[in-house]
Amino acid sequence: MELINILSMWTIPVMVCGIPLYGYFKGVPVYEKFVEGGQEGLDMAVKIMPYMIAIFFAMGVFDASGAMALLSRLLSPFLSYIGLPPQILPLALVRPLSGSSALGITASLLREWGPDSFVGRLASTMQGSTDTTFYVLSVYFGSVGVTRTRHAMATGLIGDITGIIASLYVCRLFFG
DSSP: OHHHHHHHHHHHHHHHHHHHHHHHHTTOOHHHHHHHHHHHHHHHHHHHHHHHHHHHHHHHHHHHTTHHHHHHHHHHHHHHHHTOOGGGHHHHHHTTTOHHHHHHHHHHHHHHHOTTSHHHHHHHHHHHHOOOHHHIIIIIIHHTTOOOOTTHHHHHHHHHHHHHHHHHHHHHHHHO
């Protein structure tokens, strides 16, 4: 067990020092490549910023207008019928749009209901089994200039719905 602790403690420092040293001995101009990579990262951040701003603005307007609360109230009878707590609906709607907003909703649900409650466990499971479909489509596809996404949106949303249903099923099975 002691060997495992020593290895886990030294893995990251060895990689941080070892990879640049390996590149140096292979003749790679390590510092120049590092700076070049940093510049490419900054350029990419500038390219995707308008897409991110649009997503956050639209989500803010939807929530601030009261549309999220109204939708939750309208769908509450159906959600209760299928066993999905209505408190989870904002997470289910926001998760395909923004991971950070979904994480904020999950944190709020965990604070309000507790991590060991059914709502807390379901929110945590949904957070891990769904993806940020529209974020991926707009930011990643937009940053490289993909305009014809074909079936990417439908496939992503089907995956999200499947993740929500599977989360509900698994949480009902193990915690319900």
